[in-house]
Amino acid sequence: MREDAVASPARSWILGIDTSGAAGGLALLAVEGERLAARQLETRARGARALLPALDALLREAGVRREDLAAIGAAIGPGTFTGLRIGLSTAKGLALGLGIPLYGVPSLDALALEAWLEWRGAPEGEAPRWILAFRDARQGELFWALFAAPARPDRLPRRESEDGVDAPPKIPLPAGGPILAAGSDAPFPSAWEDARVRHAAFSTAAPAAARLAREALRRGDPPAPPGLEPRYGRLPRAMTQWGPPPGIDPGRTLA
Template sequence: MRVLGIETSTDAGGVAIVEDGTLRAEWSLNLPRSHSLRLLPALKALLEALGLEPQALDGIAVGIGPGSFTGLRIGLSVAKGLAMALERPLAGVPSLDALVFGIPSRGLPVYALIDAKRGELFGALYRGGRREGPFEVLSPASVIERIRGGEFLLVGEGVLLYREEFEGLEGVEIAPPPCHHPRASAVAFLGWKRLRDGKGDDLNSLVPLYIRPSDAELKGPRP
């Protein structure tokens, strides 16, 4: 089964193809606010590099957040359009799950943290590769309170934003630089596993995982 993965929840987005559990190719897009311009050309280049037509895809996987509101809308729109046009199944993959996938944690619990703007973080706790509890909106101070005195591995662009606060905590480790963004290859692999097991999502009901209202919604309509 050949699955395309699309990840646009952060500036470091990308596209990848996993076939029968093996990564065939991955294109990264680490440019701020460029997904609307570069996503489709990157997808075309990826397929051409592998000598594939879109019809050769057996399924589509897409990162659904939490993350950038605009990026998520772009990625999901492209994924849904492809799934509809090709009549292929679609699987939504939480971007924090993709962020943690494949991280060498050495048995440590992992806190995955993505920038939520306004001094907040989107976060979730993982043990043994499995998420514990819900996705949350957290302040850096609340994360520090939870991990203080324990042993944890921190990963995600949110960790880098508040690195000075986190790296002084005893027992807390920060993942190396290549690990801090969800990768399209992880989205593709996690989506491939779901689609292989017949656990795709409904095309009409799949929506981004926002967790909190957008800035525009919080501000409300102008008087």
């Protein structure tokens, strides 16, 4: 992953990878303009042997070569343990082989942006003031983070909290203004039945991961270091009972 890699006429696409949820997705976003191609991955297609063939199929459909990629944005969690490791390792291998930058995208940031892109054109009074991004954390809990919706449609949601993991009744709802609860892999919590709260369900946030990587590329942000690791949010129950395999830090929870 070269830090001096920049978009060129031959490198005119951003790849977004999101395998942090029960399903997953891939997206191609033009460096300039709004051309977008996306493919949803079923649970069985998130494995290491299926991810690259799915990418090649998306590239063929879009008429894009791997060599046309300018950067990669990969969701880094919180999310499913196996999915995160497969997605990030695939992204690292592609970025290294192509000599392009890789940007790690927090999964809840991508989910919040995906929701904002869908709702930013809502009529005045219906547009959200807050975006509460959440994802299934198992054991009756959710990964979550709160974002403030931007005042302008061309801006990005602003993070207002760290990632959290709690049961829905313990997740605080912000005061004042409509709330858009953007969820993935989890049903809408009954604890959030409030006239101010609207629900937007998404299976993947790969297009938003590509958009956030494009923003980072345009700003000239340094790419992720080779040692970039997933933010698991919480290790699987088997690891808490029997211990992690070699190379997994049991203390790595929320980054």
